[in-house]
Amino acid sequence: MRLLCAFFALFLAAPVLAADYTGQAKEGTVILRNFRFNDGKVLPELKLRHLTLGTPRRDRIGRIANAVMVLHGTGGSGKQFLQPQFADELFGPGQPLDLRRYYLILPDNIGHDGSAKPSDGPRMRFPSYNYADMVEAQRGLLDRLGVGRLRLLMGTSMGCMHGFVWGARYPERLRAMMPMACLPVRIAGHNRMWRRAAIDGIKADPAWQGGEYRTQPVQGLRTAVSLLQVAGFAPLYLQKAYATPEAADAYIAERIAKDIPTRDANDLIYQLAASYDYDPSGALERIRVPTTWVNSSDDFINPSDYGIAEKAAARLPNARYVLIKATDETRGHSTHTWARFWKNELADLLRRTESSRAAAPPRRRGSAR
Numbered sequence: 068m069r070l071l072c073a074f075f076a077l078f079l080a081a082p083v084l085a086a087d088y089t090g091q092a093k094e095g096t097v098i099l100r101n102f103r104f105n106d107g108k109v110l111p112e113l114k115l116r117h118l119t120l121g122t123p124r125r126d127r128i129g130r131i132a133n134a135v136m137v138l139h140g141t142g143g144s145g146k147q148f149l150q151p152q153f154a155d156e157l158f159g160p161g162q163p164l165d166l167r168r169y170y171l172i173l174p175d176n177i178g179h180d181g182s183a184k185p186s187d188g189p190r191m192r193f194p195s196y197n198y199a200d201m202v203e204a205q206r207g208l209l210d211r212l213g214v215g216r217l218r219l220l221m222g223t224s225m226g227c228m229h230g231f232v233w234g235a236r237y238p239e240r241l242r243a244m245m246p247m248a249c250l251p252v253r254i255a256g257h258n259r260m261w262r263r264a265a266i267d268g269i270k271a272d273p274a275w276q277g278g279e280y281r282t283q284p285v286q287g288l289r290t291a292v293s294l295l296q297v298a299g300f301a302p303l304y305l306q307k308a309y310a311t312p313e314a315a316d317a318y319i320a321e322r323i324a325k326d327i328p329t330r331d332a333n334d335l336i337y338q339l340a341a342s343y344d345y346d347p348s349g350a351l352e353r354i355r356v357p358t359t360w361v362n363s364s365d366d367f368i369n370p371s372d373y374g375i376a377e378k379a380a381a382r383l384p385n386a387r388y389v390l391i392k393a394t395d396e397t398r399g400h401s402t403h404t405w406a407r408f409w410k411n412e413l414a415d416l417l418r419r420t421e422s423s424r425a426a427a428p429p430r431r432r433g434s435a436r
Contacts, residue, residue: 116181140228145173301399
């Protein structure tokens with residue numbers, strides 16, 4: 068299982084899965100025929116793996132009315148949402164995504180885990196997919212599952228960015244949206260730089276061989292993984308949890324050593340490059356879906372002091388923006404996967420959108436937890 072998300076729940080905690088929910092999850096595969104990518108290439112068959120939990124419920128005219136899709140981040144998979152810090156806080160009786168009430172869909176996105184990806188054989192000949200392609204594939208998955216309109220779309224990191232694409236392109240298919248840990252602007256500045264440095268680190272390894280390696284280019288992957296680790300750091304948490312030089316050295320060495328074998332170099336290049344043309348900033352006023360957008364102030368990838376989020380939130384007609392204050396327990400970028408920090412906001416969003424014609428919520432520019 069390739070976990071980069073949380074972007075990086077992998078970086079801050081071993082991926083121990085909650086057995087109760089893995090046992091309940093049903094795995095499925097959908098094949099989208101003749102899928103056309105934005106780069107012009109067409110795949111005769113695009114495989115999408117997904118997990119589902121719960122039971123679809125239909126309204127009076129037969130439409131599935133309780134579907135919730137949760138989108139993972141770069142390098143992740145649908146399985147990551149079965150981790151205890153997410154599932155144990157949300158899926159149980161009386162919890163916000165009680166499986167007796169909701170039908171959960173957890174896709175593996177293009178280029179990730181069980182879905183079609185470069186390491187399946189094409190290597191660097193795989194289509195150069197972007198976020199628009201990934202959203203189109205998600206839409207195709209919902210069509211095949213018979214879901215016309217989602218009760219809720221959630222997304223973390225890359226999945227958060229997908230949410231803003233969904234909100235602008237297909238608002239009629241969403242009743243509510245909860246994007247977490249991203250900014251609705253073009254990937255530039257330091258966010259672009261560390262991604263580019265990770266890609267270039269892989270390609271600079273002679274063992275990469277233009278993507279035609281027989282064994283993984285370990286030194287290139289070490290460079291890339293080291294950058295990913297830093298991007299996912301939660302400074303206050305790590306300062307408390309690894310308070311001696313020896314503990315800090317042991318932690319980072321162990322995380323890198325465990326991460327490298329989970330990677331495929333070409334897959335990682337594609338995953339990071341998929342963000343390069345993302346930019347929903349010109350369409351924010353069109354995103355009228357009731358939204359709760361959650362970021363955290365210790366997120367290295369999306370720094371809260373940019374002022375970008377507050378300005379963007381003011382342009383969203385029907386949104387709340389919540390900024391979780393950093394503590395020595397929050398997890399940096401990966402706070403999006405630790406549901407105890409924001410599950411009350413999720414419950415509130417579901418309550419205020421119980422009617423399909425939910426009224427616009429009171430404007431709130433920020434909140435600390």
